[in-house]
Amino acid sequence: MSDTTTGTSANAPKKRSLFQQLEVDTRLLGMIGAFLLICIAFSIFTDGRFLSARNIFNLTIQTVSVAIMATGMVFIIVTRHIDLSVGAILAVCSATMGMVQAQWLPQALGFGSFWIAPLTIIAGLVVGTLIGVFNGWLVGYQGIPAFIVTLGGLLVWRNVAWYITGGQTIGPLDPTFLIFGGAEGxxxxxxxxxxxxxxxxxxxxxxxxxxxxxxxxxxxxxxxxxxxxxxxxxxxxxxxxxxxxxxxxxxxxxxxxxxxxxxxxxxxxxxxxxxxPISVLILILVAVVMTLVARKTRLGRYIFATGGNPDAAELSGINTKMLTVKVFAIMGFLCGLSAVVASARLTFHTNDIGTLDELRVIAAAVIGGTALSGGIGTIYGAILGALIMQSLQSGMGMVGVDAPLQNIVVGAVLVFAVLIDILYRKRWGGK
Structure with missing residues (x-):
């Protein structure tokens, strides 16, 4: 009798707790809770202006550029690399598009031509993708650490952008191009x-x-x-x-x-x-595509497998060198897309466009739960991380906090987010 009882209990399915049945992502709940607390706190300090329709509209279009690049940074960090050049790549793409639509194409096609905006966007996306491919080739096939390649790229591409424009602010931009910036479209x-x-x-x-x-x-x-x-x-x-x-x-x-x-x-x-805003619609489409790539494609499976264990991935037949090129190419393409949104929102190209964006993008991905050790990260987490960062900066600006203190707070939040990530993985055994 006892044997039968023991066997039955051993074969019975293990009862799951309510949280396990609901498959609750505690990390996501924590981020959402932090975001709500930020919104409530700033709403109180600004007499409700922070949660006004106008500020929420502005907050969304200000978040888009960094959030688009943060989705690509997830893939970069998941594969155990880093890209410090994303802000500079954005700048060189913006400079190229500024010159194409303000000076080069009008001379060939005439001002107001329908083809100026689409050809300008294609030029920016191609430049960003090619730079990404070049970075990936240096990292994947030449074995240069991504930190060094992209740190050098931060200096190189930022100043290439300066030479393209001669250090001048470029504008006015094509009216059709401006609809991708937010308020105008x-x-x-x-x-x-x-x-x-x-x-x-x-x-x-x-x-x-x-x-x-x-x-x-x-x-x-x-x-x-x-x-x-x-x-x-x-x-x-x-x-x-x-x-x-x-x-x-x-x-x-x-x-x-x-x-x-x-x-x-x-x-x-x-x-x-x-x-x-059309720019927000672009971000939504990017989020959907990147999520599908991460979860439903062979490329996504290879990315996370390589990040989890690069040696095992290579032994299993994954071409990790070409994978590195593809990941950096995606990052470069998204930098070009972010340049479209950022320059269109500003309505002109400036030399300081994208400055410090590399730090904001990395911070957004990390705050969103992407592990610096590789193998773990989500697209929606990176976007939420970008929204949290932009909410902090926007809220502090509305209550009159000085810009240096804003950067101090953002830096402290980044370090705190990494600490929470470490503690979380220790508590849950890396899950």
Whole structure:
């Protein structure tokens, strides 16, 4: 009798706690909690201005450039490398695009040509990708440490950007190009709601598809009520974000100019919201693509396998040298894309564009949970890390904190985030 009881209990499935059933990411919850505390604290100190529709709109478009590069930095750090040149690559891409659209192409195609904006963007993306490939070749095939390659690149590319423009501020930029900067380019209220609803449907489908896949492979799944609650939270967050952006009204003077350009008179009392900035939409698309690459492709599996154990990855047949080139090429491409957003938001190219962005990008990835030891990192974590950093800087600026003290706080937060990461991995055995 005792033998039967023992055998039955030994074969019975181990009971999982509520947190295990819900598969709660405690690190993500911690980051979300920290972000909410930052928002509440600054909202109190600014009499609610921090959480106003206007400030949230500005906060999102200010975060985009660093967040886009942070998604690429996740892959770099996961493979146990570092890239200190991302700010300088952004600068040289911005300088190239500034000259292409302000001086070179207008001479060949004429001012106002439709092709100026697309050719300018292609030029910036190509320059960034080629620099990334060059960095990856030096690291992967020549064996030079990434720290040295990109530290040298920080100095080289920053000054190449200066020589391209002759040290001058370049502008005005093409009007079509400027729509990628944020304030000048938004989707409008109607299209923002359409995109928000589509995003909700996509989120619900992703949850349902993941649950079906787990059931098909007989993996444990969350309770149905937890899946439903998660879907409701996702949809509420998406639609709430769209509602806030739509609530930020376009200035009356700008609306009048729009109606005048059409040859119409603006109706009395007419108002219109900004809606979703195109730059934020670009970040969302980058996040989705990078997440799919990380989770659903062979390249993503190779990246995380190499970061977890480079020697074992190479012995298993992974071409780690070419993988390094690909990872740095992705980083270079994203630097070019960030240059589009950053220069369009500023409406011109300046010599100091992207200064210290390398530190902000690395900090965003690390605060978002990417392990400097390699093998661990998430795209959504890096974006949340960028948002936390930008919220800190924006909030401190609104309450009148001096710029040097702002940098001190950001540096302290970075060190604290690494400490928390170390303690977390010790507590959970590296999981």
């Amino acid at each position: 938004t989707m409008g209220v109607t299209w923002s709601w359409i995109i928000g609803i589509a995003a909700c449907l996509a989120a619900v489908y992703a949850l349902w598809s993941a649950r079906r896949s787990k059931l098909a492979h007989e993996f444990p799944v969350k309770p149905v009520w937890a899946e439903v609650a998660l879907g409701v939270i996702f949809c509420a967050a998406i639609l709430g974000f769209v509602w806030i952006l739509n609530a930020y009204l376009i200035p009356e003077g700008r609306l009048e100019r729009v109606f005048e350009a059409r040859g119409e008179v603006m109706p009395e009392g007419y108002v219109e919201g900004h809606g979703l």
